[in-house]
Amino acid sequence: MRLENLGIPAVAVATDQFTTPARIQASALGRPGFEAVYVPHPIQDQTPEQIAARADAVVEEIVRRLTKQ
Numbered sequence: 375m376r377l378e379n380l381g382i383p384a385v386a387v388a389t390d391q392f393t394t395p396a397r398i399q400a401s402a403l404g405r406p407g408f409e410a411v412y413v414p415h416p417i418q419d420q421t422p423e424q425i426a427a428r429a430d431a432v433v434e435e436i437v438r439r440l441t442k443q
Contacts, residue, residue, distance in 0.1 A: 375400065375403055375405050378405070378408070379405075383439070383440045383441075384440075385410070385411055385436045385439045385440055386408075386410035386411070387410060387411045387412075387413065387432070387436065388410045388411075388412055388413075389412065389413055389414065389415035389416065389417055390412040390413065390414055390415050391415035391416070392410075392412075392415075393410075396410045397409075411432050411435050411439070412432075413428040413429070413431070413432055414428060
């Protein structure tokens with residue numbers, strides 16, 4: 375959010391386990407509408423290929439948000 379507040383496009387990415395805490399933190403920082411992109415939880419036990427598949431599933435959304443398309 376610091377980058378966004380400076381006018382630099384940024385996208386937070388987290389696992390869906392952290393949806394509520396991320397929203398609470400965003401509100402506490404004065405950005406109640408700030409939404410992260412969420413991937414399925416957990417990731418620590420995933421293979422590199424599984425992690426890549428999760429990234430592939432959200433990359434278009436991340437690019438869209440960064441470019442405001």
